Every structure is written in C-alpha cells, then in structure tokens.
Amino acid sequence: MSQFYLDHYGFSVRPFSILPDPAMLFWSDRHKKAFAVLEYGLMTRAPLTVVTGEVGAGKTTLIQALLRRTGPDMRIGLISNARGDRGDLLRWILNAFDIAPPPGADYVDMFQTFQDFVLSEYAAGRLVVLIFDEAQNLGADTLEELRMLTNINSGTDELLQLVLLGQPELRDIITRPELRQFAQRVSATFHLGSFDPDTSAAYIRHRLQKAGGTGQEIDAAAMARIHAEARGVPRMINKIADLALVYGAAADRKTVGADIVDELIRDGLILTAAPEPTLPEPAPADRQARLVLAHEQEVKRDAT
Known part of the structure; x- marks a missing residue:
C-alpha cells in the first residue's frame, strides 16, 4: 500500500510523516x-x-x-x-x-x-x-x-x-x-x-512539493477542513493529510477534496485533543521580574 500511495501521486517520499525531519522543515x-x-x-x-x-x-x-x-x-x-x-x-x-x-x-x-x-x-x-x-x-x-x-x-x-x-x-x-x-x-x-488557516495551507503545499508533488494534490477546501480539524497543530495536520492521501489513492482520485477529509473523519480515524490554552503573560512580582519580562519582549522584537 505504501508504494501504491507514492506511485499514485508521484511522490518520492511520504509528504506527511509525523517523524521530525529537518529536510521537510517549514519556516512559518x-x-x-x-x-x-x-x-x-x-x-x-x-x-x-x-x-x-x-x-x-x-x-x-x-x-x-x-x-x-x-x-x-x-x-x-x-x-x-x-x-x-x-x-x-x-x-x-x-x-x-x-x-x-x-x-x-x-x-x-x-x-x-x-x-x-x-x-x-x-x-x-x-x-x-x-x-x-x-x-x-x-x-x-x-x-x-x-x-x-x-x-x-x-x-x-x-x-x-x-x-x-x-x-x-x-x-x-x-x-x-x-x-x-x-x-x-x-x-x-x-x-x-x-498555525492560522493561511499558514496551514502553505505548510501543506510545502510538504507536498518537498515530496516531489505539485502542491495541488490536496485542494483548498480540503486544506481548510484539515486545518479546522487539526486546530492548526502541525503534527495533527500531518496525520489527517496523510490519511486523506491514502483515502484519495484508494478512490483513484488524483486530488483530495473536502469530501474525502470528511469521510475519514466520519470513519473515526482521527482523535483530536482539546484546544491549545491561551497563555497569559506572567505578572511580574517585583522590579527584577519586570526587568526580566522587558528583556524577553526585547528579544522577541529583535527576532522579528
């Protein structure tokens, strides 16, 4: 099935392996x-x-x-x-x-x-x-x-x-x-x-292209569904997109649409976690802590 998956879309490697791969790193x-x-x-x-x-x-x-x-x-x-x-x-x-x-x-x-x-x-x-x-x-x-x-x-x-x-x-x-x-x-x-929705879509296209594809093997509507189900978490995007490509290959589809993503979700293949909590900024307790916080903010500005 693995080789069939790659041959069907013309990939040289799986685009959405969940293993960390610096060669696939997407610089959001x-x-x-x-x-x-x-x-x-x-x-x-x-x-x-x-x-x-x-x-x-x-x-x-x-x-x-x-x-x-x-x-x-x-x-x-x-x-x-x-x-x-x-x-x-x-x-x-x-x-x-x-x-x-x-x-x-x-x-x-x-x-x-x-x-x-x-x-x-x-x-x-x-x-x-x-x-x-x-x-x-x-x-x-x-x-x-x-x-x-x-x-x-x-x-x-x-x-x-x-x-x-x-x-x-x-x-x-x-x-x-x-x-x-x-x-x-x-x-x-x-x-x-x-990721936000636009970044998720860019991430999916990036990995498809890195794997030897065109970047169009998953259409825009499917990307939006994947983002929503994954809540923008890259590892969850990988899991859902990978399964979507498997379903698409099994259906002899060259392009994965939102209907395929919906189908694998209905089949219960995806387990989703709770949404990421919103992190409040730490409240400085004294003058030294305020200086530390100010330094962190300066580092973030420098990194932008």
Missing part, C-alpha cells in the same frame, strides 16, 4: 522567530533559553535543525523525556555526554564529575550546551536543580548553557513564585503557537 513566521531566539541564546551564551509549544508544534524539529548548524566550539548534550529526582537528573546529564559516573558515586561525586567535564571543555575552547526536550516533565524541584548547575559559570565567562523545550505547562511551572530565581536566569523565551 513563528518558527523563524523561535529559531532566531534559539540562535540568539547560543550566540550570546545565555545561561537559560526556553521555547514552549503545543504537542506537535515543531519544537523537536527546530532543535534538530539547530544542531546541524552548531560548530566544533560547542559540546552538545541532548536529553528527551528525563524524569526522576536530582540524582537521576545528574545521571541523565552524564549519559548525554557519554560520561561514566564513578563506581558507587553519590550526588556530590556525580556533580563533581560533571563540573570537571565542563571545566575541561572550557579549557579546550568549547562551550557545553545541555538541551532538554519535553522539559515540562522535570517538575519544579528538578528545574531548580538545573538552575544550581548554572552556578558552574563564573566571572564574565559562561561555561554551561541550558536550552529547555516543552509544552505550555513548562511556562506555567517556570512562573511559579518558588521558581523566581530560575525565571531570572532565563535570557530568552518564546512560545511556538499553532
């Missing part, structure tokens, strides 16, 4: 700004950079694109779905850099091992960058532990950078009163929202 206005914030964080050696977005918004794909642009002067560690207490956190971190903890090591031993690694990399002219994907799973206590790791930095030199990507609740966690010191260390932050 929001993605461009999010990527600019990530690059800004690396360029300025910001101790903490945070990017949030709904499930399937493209955060992981952005990180993969970012990793392809980093040079030999950075040592990158990537952690996905880390959980556990502070001791587990250090084991995750050491594992990300292929560092074996000393036999029988306790928390202090593992911290010293990591600190020695950061200092040795700095001496060799390399900056250590630690990236956490799905960082909302860490919880408030572990995030505070991450803040303590940034104390490795000293003087005017930044030895360690942290980049956190997560779902919208990550921003809620960071803005809790008990994490005020963590929020003050965040130099740049951005929320990657869902």
Whole structure:
C-alpha cells in the first residue's frame, strides 16, 4: 500500500510523516522567530533559553535543525523525556555526554564529575550546551536543580548553557513564585503557537512539493477542513493529510477534496485533543521580574 500511495501521486517520499525531519522543515513566521531566539541564546551564551509549544508544534524539529548548524566550539548534550529526582537528573546529564559516573558515586561525586567535564571543555575552547526536550516533565524541584548547575559559570565567562523545550505547562511551572530565581536566569523565551488557516495551507503545499508533488494534490477546501480539524497543530495536520492521501489513492482520485477529509473523519480515524490554552503573560512580582519580562519582549522584537 505504501508504494501504491507514492506511485499514485508521484511522490518520492511520504509528504506527511509525523517523524521530525529537518529536510521537510517549514519556516512559518513563528518558527523563524523561535529559531532566531534559539540562535540568539547560543550566540550570546545565555545561561537559560526556553521555547514552549503545543504537542506537535515543531519544537523537536527546530532543535534538530539547530544542531546541524552548531560548530566544533560547542559540546552538545541532548536529553528527551528525563524524569526522576536530582540524582537521576545528574545521571541523565552524564549519559548525554557519554560520561561514566564513578563506581558507587553519590550526588556530590556525580556533580563533581560533571563540573570537571565542563571545566575541561572550557579549557579546550568549547562551550557545553545541555538541551532538554519535553522539559515540562522535570517538575519544579528538578528545574531548580538545573538552575544550581548554572552556578558552574563564573566571572564574565559562561561555561554551561541550558536550552529547555516543552509544552505550555513548562511556562506555567517556570512562573511559579518558588521558581523566581530560575525565571531570572532565563535570557530568552518564546512560545511556538499553532498555525492560522493561511499558514496551514502553505505548510501543506510545502510538504507536498518537498515530496516531489505539485502542491495541488490536496485542494483548498480540503486544506481548510484539515486545518479546522487539526486546530492548526502541525503534527495533527500531518496525520489527517496523510490519511486523506491514502483515502484519495484508494478512490483513484488524483486530488483530495473536502469530501474525502470528511469521510475519514466520519470513519473515526482521527482523535483530536482539546484546544491549545491561551497563555497569559506572567505578572511580574517585583522590579527584577519586570526587568526580566522587558528583556524577553526585547528579544522577541529583535527576532522579528
């Protein structure tokens, strides 16, 4: 069926695979700004950079694109779905850099091992960058532990950078009163929202063309239905568009119309999540927090 699917439309690859693929990356206005914030964080050696977005918004794909642009002067560690207490956190971190903890090591031993690694990399002219994907799973206590790791930095030199990507609740966690010191260390932050209807249509055409198609294999009415059902979330757009192409091929249709999208929805093939919550701007609690918020807004303007 897979080869029949590709041959029917003349695709060289599936246009709507849900796996992150930098080669298929669609640079929406929001993605461009999010990527600019990530690059800004690396360029300025910001101790903490945070990017949030709904499930399937493209955060992981952005990180993969970012990793392809980093040079030999950075040592990158990537952690996905880390959980556990502070001791587990250090084991995750050491594992990300292929560092074996000393036999029988306790928390202090593992911290010293990591600190020695950061200092040795700095001496060799390399900056250590630690990236956490799905960082909302860490919880408030572990995030505070991450803040303590940034104390490795000293003087005017930044030895360690942290980049956190997560779902919208990550921003809620960071803005809790008990994490005020963590929020003050965040130099740049951005929320990657869902697509509007025009952007969804451009996204669908982009992926069809990248796969070797004309971009017209799904018509405008079908694109509008896909956007509405997916609520503008890229991963959901991929799922629905992929199934729509399968239904179209089975019906020997060269162009998918809205009727085909309606048919697969009636057949119960799509499970949709609740709408993305509206994120209120965090209310600054004191003068320092207001300065942090002002800095975030300036970063966003610079990235535009």
